[in-house]
Amino acid sequence: MGGLDLNRLVQGRATRPEVALGNFEAVYDYYVDHQQNRLVARAAYAALSARYRPRIRYAAGAREQLRDLLASGTRLIVSANHLSDSDQYTLAATAWQTPLRRAIGRTRVLAKDELFAEPGLRRKVDMMGSIPVFRSKNHGLRAVAEAGRRMMDISAERLRRGDVLAIFPEGTCNDGDPTRVQLINSGIGHIAVKARKLGAPPALLSIGISYRPDGVRSASVFVGAPIVELPSTPMDIARTVADDLQLVVDGAVARR
Template sequence: MYEYYRSHQQNRFVAKLAYAALALKYRPRVRYAPGAEAALKTLLERKTQLVVAVNHLTESDQFTLAATAWRTPLRRVIGRTRVLAKDELFVDPSQRKKVDMMGSIPVFRSKNYGLRAVSDAGRVMMDVAAERLGNGDCLAIFPEGTCNTEDPTRLQHVNSGIGHIVARAEKLGCSPALVSIGINYGPVAGDVKAASVFVGMPVTELPDKPMDIARTVQADLQVAVNGAVAGY
């Protein structure tokens, strides 16, 4: 399967139409850290690859993220952004067409396939994601790996996968910048429309080691989550 996603390119025009429709439906209220919007525009003008890290609260987060992309400078990279998504979304052929159109790459989870099989698949997935960054794409990740059903104000543990992807991309000569986006739907996450979204200041200097990168993501994304909570 992953050989397909090493080079898959969706129709960018159709993708933009879909993202625009989601922006109309979900209407996220976007705020930025001071200077973040201008910094993001500058990075995109320089064609810097971005690793977008987003907290995970509900199954609708991917739609909120897509709507946010349309309403921010990230609109520029719609069609050139890969989004890591759980493998269940790729099972139904009709559903797979939709997630492929959104630029998704499947992530297999141990609860469905067992630790060893998922470990092997995970290594290939990280290679593919790093290669896509090295070839000029951006990448969006929900690094917690599962929905936070406990406390939407506190980020769960950030898995090391994001660190391994960035470290592998750096070995390929890519120097991606981290952009943290916090989402908040209110205390009980009842209404996923009109979410409070906070875009953090891009981080252009990242550590070399995967665990250090993951720790940087943990701290930076928590700041973005705090901003989203404050802006609800």
């Protein structure tokens, strides 16, 4: 992750379970309580900001609305489009430069389980507050169903505890037209509904990312206006996410 030597800063825990589908219960029992070192996280996010240098713009009034929501303790789901394996770093750099900085160290990021396989990389994604996701494209829809439900329960519980949750709801990198948002499934909606049932109704913050042809640094990033009142059903929430995400992607592309 950039030039940081996080292997020296972040120590692994012997109690960390192997991130494997057959072990998902132990995995999520661990990540429901996992807490990274906030000072290390802030140092890493600052370094990523300096390295990736996103060019950030906001929808009208969005910066002030976001600041107020975070100050009031409103739970927040951050939704971003997915273009490359560098998106998590661009999003971290964006967090450092926006009011989301105050949530560094208590932000959970849903990340594919492959990122937890290699010990050094796992220490880095753990530092970022990641929660593993077992994807149906890798394991099969039926195989991941129960693990997926547990992941959504854990995500909702972390929201209830006051964490920010960051999601790439397209679920896979966009290898087609980077200006058009891919299909959004209902998972993000189920998490929002579960959090609401736990007494922590979340607001939605959409962030659009657009890269230049020459690489992932200095990405154009557009932060949308938060949506505080979300629909009642998971599918309606997913449609709201899709529409809002397309708006911010349009904003990022227009300013690339």
